[in-house]
Amino acid sequence: MGQSMSNVSEYEFLVFLVLAIFVLELLARRARLPPAGAFILGGIALALVPGAPALTIDPDLILLVFMPPLLMHGAYFTVWREFRANLTGILLLAFGAVAFTTLLVGLAAHWLVPALPWAVCFTLGAIVSPPDAVAAGAVLERLALPGRISALLQGESLLNDASGLVLFRLALTAALTGSFSAPAAFGALCLLSAGGVAVGFVVGHAGLLVLRRLRDSELTITATLLLAVASYIVGDRLHVSGVLSTVTAGLVLGWHQHEIISAATRVRAQAFWKVMVFLLESILFILIGLSLRGVLERVDTHPQALRALAAPVAGVVGALIVSRFLWIFGTDLLHRGARRFGRMRQAEPSFATATLLSWAGMRGVVTLAAALSLPVSLPGRDIVLICAFAVILVTVLLQAPTLAPLIRLLRVSGASELILRRDSEDLAWLRMAQAQHARIAALSHQPDGTERHPRLLEQYGHRVRVAAAYRADRDAHEPRRIDHFNAIIAAIAAGRLAVLRMHRAGEIDDRVLRTLEYELDLQQMAAESQTEDEA
16 A cells, blocks of 8 residues: 555555445446446546545555455366366467467557567567456356356456466566567466466365364365465465466365365355455455556656557557457367368357457456556556556456447357256256165164154155156246245244344343354255245
């Protein structure tokens, strides 16, 4: 935060930011606007208020504080099957598209501003090349997309920060030293990427050994947070990609969490991470808006100077958007050619999918942090700063809000996948009920023909019959299912009221209340999830 503010003032300012987040989120929901855009605009408005405190953002600190938990959260909830099935496309976007964008933006910048050194032009290209994981996550969470598109965009956002930051450091070194070697740069990229994956794999499995031995929810949740930061720091200190290290550790933890984390801990952890990620993402977008004042203070704001910058800035933004379209449609053409000659068997790419992927390239915190970390002595630093900030504004405020209308226009829908998912869900419920009934039957049957658990056997047998009937005719049984769970919710509410009355009357103490309320909470969560699915 700003050095001109005291520690108390910084804390009060942080509390004010949380209040601003609360208000802006409410306004965005009422107006049905993307929250990311609302937060950035709110930050800009706060930055332009006369008398607002000066804010100095430490880029390295921003990356260290915000990126590990956000990357860990994204990797933890990654659908591994879809990620693996689309790995080739993800790598083409995360590494190929980033390198191609760096090249094309660099060429455009040098053509628009011939006085700008080549290395600085490619530094600018590397700064704006990686779409942001935070921006992508904030937008994709509210869009209903087919699984393949979501997997490509989410996978790209998790991996491309690493390639973008590596290219940025290589280009910046070339700009400051005047020397550059393409083979050395490629070797460094491979070494940093492979090293990051290896470190993340080791840290992730070491974390699993610790988590398996923890029984307390609070310690387990704290350990997962520490694991995110540790994987990033260890990777960075070993001079490999901290981003890929964190992502890999998150994938390892997400794959094994079903076996090593208890149900109660998982419920609490999801609540904790959901609130924390919401706050981190929101604060980041507001900080992007607030950084406008710092950017303006760093550049020449004379009207004539700003007019001279208008054409290069517009050209860089245009080259950025066009480069993504060229890369995605170009690789799709190669894909079609490979399928024609029998070299690939995957589904043929569609125009709608390529268009949507091309337009979904929001930039955010990594672009801002890289731009703000540029040394003052770098030639053309003002142009790079303005271009980076303009790219963030255009992609978040223009591309993000228009994704939903574009989905409707292109008629891209996940409806067919939803039907398949519902069918598989029905089958899973049936198989689960059958397995539970079989286990109860084995435990219940006695040698003399009597039953040890007759009521459980009847209960689980009823579940099997209901699941089979529901799968056979979903539409006929759906109203009864909804009515069934609404009755359960009403019964839970009555039970909760009775427990609260006993507590108010002094008949039970706080520990008993918390135990019973937690059980009721779990029951209500399960029942509400069944009714909300159809809402």
